[in-house]
Amino acid sequence: MANGNATPAVDGWFTTGDRPALLGTRCVQCGTVFFPRESSFCRNPGCAGERFDEVELSRRGRVWSYTDARYQPPPPYIARTDPYEPFALAAVELEAEGLVVMGQVADGFGVDDLTVGAPVELVVEPLYTDDDGATRTIWRWRPLAGDGAGTGAGDDSSGAGSPGATGEEGSR
Amino acid sequence: MSNDVALVGVGMHPWGKWGRPFQSYGVHAARAALADAGLDWSDVQLVVGGETVRNxxxxYVAGATFAQALGWNGARVATAYAACATGAQALDTARARILAGMCDVALVVGADTTPKGFLAPNAGERYDDPDWLRFRLLGMTNPAYFALYARRRMDLYGATAADFARVKVKNARHGLANPYARYRKEVALDEVMASPVVADPLHLLDICATSDGGAAVVLTSSEFARSRGLPALRLRAVATVAPTFPNTVIEMPNFATDSTAAVAPADLTFRDSIAHAAYEEAGLGPEDVSLAEVYDLSTALELDWYENIGLCKPGEAEQLVRAGDTTVGGRVPVNPSGGLACFGEAVPAQALAQVCEVAWQLRGVAEGRQVEGAQAGITANQGLFGHGSSVIVSV
Structure with a gap:
């Protein structure tokens, strides 16, 4: 978990705290969900929607595919360690939203901990330290033991159906 | 009514790391293509340039730059940008002007000089640019996207690292005799698998390099080719379709797919739809093509293309490469030029280079890599920002 002084590496893309979630938007008219947020015009070609609710996306999903970065990515990527330490990446399918969302994989996990279809959960962890020495955080996908992505008991996903904590976002 | 135009000339500058300005490769290729066509620069009424790619x-401006470097001749100019599919969009622009009766002779040129290593985004703080953000927030390079597709083949279809390596071995062999290829050296299966992993499961030798290069194509109206007695191939299709919402495959440089919450996905994926549109336009099907030039940004991606262009059903591509079906001499050779594996990518030139190879194959002059009796060829290509292209040429 990120420490108390940590701030997200990008504004308004995810919540922090005990149950962090990605923040997207949902077209009020057709229900299409967008991540990153779309707040101007609905991109469903059959929809004229211009109003969107902010929604927290499901915190759990299933791995669509995965890889890792064995070599340090070029700037603007900021490596956290010197020498560089590889990290894993996963594309995760969120059933309720019908989205596949990219993310790094949580610290301590690599490609050997992943398979297509395996359940993962969203966490927030440090991404890099900025010029002022402050920790900047990012969402990551953490592998879950067993079949944790279901909709049964213990699934704390908020789903696309519930407006986010910050409420409705009006049209521009 | 036929939408054919005549493909009368092709030319290339060899791929490499030459370190010269892009227009020098373009002009070299353009002159070669005009000489190949038996036409003079003064015959050209339209120059379409494939825009260079930076981050x-x-x-840089392309169409006018080539026209100036060739010596202003008063021709009209246009420039097209579609990332990796740039060359095909330039071709499409030329074809459209010819079909509209607005010109008879068009020269299409693409050329670039490319930096070493990972293709990187623009400098500065660009929080509104997805291509910048994917590096800052995810460290997501182009090979990482290719690796996602490769891993799915493994987990869903049982592909192996050796299957991917087979594609490289095949393409390396194909490119041996190609005078325009940058890498002309046999590669062994073990060499590919022993090369360092860049983005699991892809090894360094599974991923294409970046190169300098230039390619050019001369198109004319069918009537013009006939009246001048030019030996012509038929440009049957140039598909430049964008995806259909919702696009459910994650693509560079995106963080997520479109949502299927409100609209169910189409029957065809975006990559499937690219070749499908070309076949429909040409009135041909996968069974009619003698060869294919597909965008092997990675070895595994070449396998995806086998399925996307209809050479086999999903999950069967590994069988094709194992059986040698896609090797020159096999059922339907893929990347007889050696592909990106032997060229490395010179972005705005690459889709035109694919067309050049198809032209040489159809004329029966692809020495050392000739597909015997080739009657029709298809190219397929996809790049950043939802750009795809597929071109069909026949005798």
Whole structure:
């Protein structure tokens, strides 16, 4: 978990705290969900929607595919360690939203901990330290033991159906 | 009514790391293509340039730059940008002007000089640019996207690292005799698998390099080719379709797919739809093509293309490469030029280079890599920002 002084590496893309979630938007008219947020015009070609609710996306999903970065990515990527330490990446399918969302994989996990279809959960962890020495955080996908992505008991996903904590976002 | 135009000339500058300005490769290729066509620069009424690529976005002016470097001849100019599919969009622009009766002779040129290593985004703080953000927030390079597709083949279809390596071995062999290829050296299966992993499961030798290069194509109206007695191939299709919402495959440089919450996905994926549109336009099907030039940004991606262009059903591509079906001499050779594996990518030139190879194959002059009796060829290509292209040429 990120420490108390940590701030997200990008504004308004995810919540922090005990149950962090990605923040997207949902077209009020057709229900299409967008991540990153779309707040101007609905991109469903059959929809004229211009109003969107902010929604927290499901915190759990299933791995669509995965890889890792064995070599340090070029700037603007900021490596956290010197020498560089590889990290894993996963594309995760969120059933309720019908989205596949990219993310790094949580610290301590690599490609050997992943398979297509395996359940993962969203966490927030440090991404890099900025010029002022402050920790900047990012969402990551953490592998879950067993079949944790279901909709049964213990699934704390908020789903696309519930407006986010910050409420409705009006049209521009 | 036929939408054919005549493909009368092709030319290339060899791929490499030459370190010269892009227009020098373009002019070399253009002169070669005009000589190949038996036409003079003064015959050209339209020059379409494939825009150079800088940090994922359109770079230097191209059409006018080539026209000036060739010596202003009063021709009209146009410039096209579609990332990796740039060359095909330039071709499409030329074809459209010819079909509209607005000109008879068009020269299409693409050329670039490309930096070493990972293709990187623009400098500065660009929080509104997805191509910048994917590096800052995810460290997501182009090979990482290719690796996602490769891993799915493994987990869903049982592909192996050796299957991917087979594609490289095949393409390396194909490119041996190609005078325009940058890498002309046999590669062994073990060499590919022993090369360092860049983005699991892809090894360094599974991923294409970046190169300098230039390619050019001369198109004319069918009537003009006939009246001048030019030996012509038929440009049957140039598909430049964008995806259909919702696009459910994650693509460079995106963080997520479109949502299927409100609209169910189409029957065809975006990559499937690219070749499908070309076949429909040409009135041909996968069974009619003698060869294919597909965008092997990675070895595994070449396998995806086998399925996307209809050479086999999903999950069967590994069988094709194992059986040698896609090797020159096999059922339907893929990347007889050696592909990106032997060229490395010179972005705005690459889709035109694919067309050049198809032309040489159809004329029966692809020495050392000739597909015997080739009657029709298809190219397929996809790049950043939802750009795809597929071109069909026949005798």
């Amino acid at each position: 994922g976005y359109a770079g």
